[in-house]
Amino acid sequence: MAPKLYGVLASPPVRAVLLCANELGLDLELIPVDLANQEHLKEDFLKKNPQHTVPVLEEEDGFIVSDSHAIMAYLVGRYAKNDSLYPKEDCRQRATIDHKLYFDTGILFARGLAILKPLFYFGIKPSEDALNNLKDALNILEKIFELSGSDYIAGDNLSIADFSILTTVTTWNNLVPYADYPRIKAYIERLEKLPYYKINVEGLDLFRQLYESKI
Template sequence: MAPTLYMIAPSPPVRSVLITAKALGIQLQEKAVDFQKGEHLQPEYLKINPQHTVPTLVDDDGFIVWDSHAINPYLVSKYGKNDSLYPKDLKKRAIVDQRLHFDSGVAFARGITIIGQILREGKTSLTDKDKESLTQVYEFLEAFLDGKQWMAGDSVTIADYNLYATISGSNVLVPVDSQKFPKVAAWLKKVDALPEAEVSKKGLEVFTTMVKSKLQ
């Protein structure tokens, strides 16, 4: 029996889990949660995840965990053939964890605030403050990549998957300037070319169409 992933395809955190599962060769049973119909607030879903967020993973043994920054390390730790995506070496893992926390606390947090204003509050254009906020994220990432091939070192990790899912969405709002941020632009292309990243592209297309339809 395959693990079940409760999801919304355009969601960056969901897309990061899809990429991770693909890289690990895990076949997930995908269950879409319709937020517009309030399915995330139904008692049966709240019993699984009282925070009523996506993604939520229900493993084949009944174990439940939500938040992509918890799901992806769990998947690699349980199903990975090796620890390359989430190293056991404490120092290497600490760098991956830092990037994951940066994603959840800064990169994704800033992007979702703007996206929420667009989708729920009718915002039709980005302010200078919005652009500055996301540009600063790119500045941080450019620094993270200094002397590194990938976000946490010289090999791809789940830090790349999580940040790619977030930044590919932010890129729709404020395109990454390849002149100012050549390392980030090159990194985006590298992750985009990975075979496992293919599973996120349909969701990104939906996200792009949805957001651009709201912006003038």
Template sequence: MAPTLYMIETSTSTRAVLMVAKALGVEITKHYLDITAGEHLTPEFLKLNPQHTVPTLVEEDGKVLWDGHAIVLYLVDKYGKDNFLYPNDSYTRAIIHQMFYFEAEYLFPPLSKITKNMFYGNGKIDPNLLDDMGEAYGILEKLLEGHLWAVGNETTLADFSIISIITTMDMVLPIDSKTFPNIRAWIKRVENLPCYKENIPGLRVYKKVLKKYLK
């Protein structure tokens, strides 16, 4: 039996997990939660994950794991072959983790605040959060300098962790190709990977929600 992923499509971390699972050939059973209806706050789900976040993975033997970064590391360790997406070099692995923290500390917070406000608040986008996003783009532009992929010259877990969120942020604050040529070129590269298709349905849903507020 395949592991079950509790998820919502608009969640960027969920989409990173789906892309990695696809790239590794791991079958996943998708369990959609309606978090606007509070399905992540039921006693049953809180028993699985007291942090009440998606994505949450439940293995067939009942082991539970959450946080997109932890899940992709687990998938590659348990199901991956030949160090694919997670090269066997200590420094490269450390830089992949560094990119995970960059995603969690610089990219996720402004987007998450904007998204929460769309779903639960008045939907108005705080210009300070857009500034934070622009600053994060500037950092990412430098991080991508001089190599093809997020970390070095092969695809790694870092590409999937960053692409799902950056393509979502691009809808909120478009990434200009003149100011951020490295980001735009890298996005194109990732979009051409077969597993990228796992990112698309969630992006479409996000776009629909956003459209309501960006008039």
């Protein structure tokens, strides 16, 4: 039986895991969680993830892991034919990837979420300060590409960090357009060529509809 992935396509970290699973050739059963109706705050879901966030991965034997970055690292360890998406032995390459995963979770994703949570739950419009914080994160990302000169976020190969950065930036494009950042724009255009990229497009459409209904 395919592992279950709790989440919705509108969510960037859920899409990151789905892109990763596609790269691995792995089927996941997507189980919808109705965030608008607070299904993620119900006891059944909190037992799986007390942090009440999607995505959550559940294996047939009951093993559960939450957080998209941890889930992708697990999927590579458990299901990949080789570990190029997240190398085990090469600790420098792994550290380079880890840095970008932490940058996504702690800065890039977090700064967009800081705008969206008040908007989605309380109708509070984005403040200039919050938008400037997000622009600052995009400036950092632009600088990372400038300094590395690489095609991917963590060197010359696709890694799990690309799935995080790609889904986050294309979603936050609704808040601050990435077209203003030439290196980020070129990076997205490169990754749009991934054969399974349509998953991101589908989720971005859903997110945009939601965002436009709130802004």
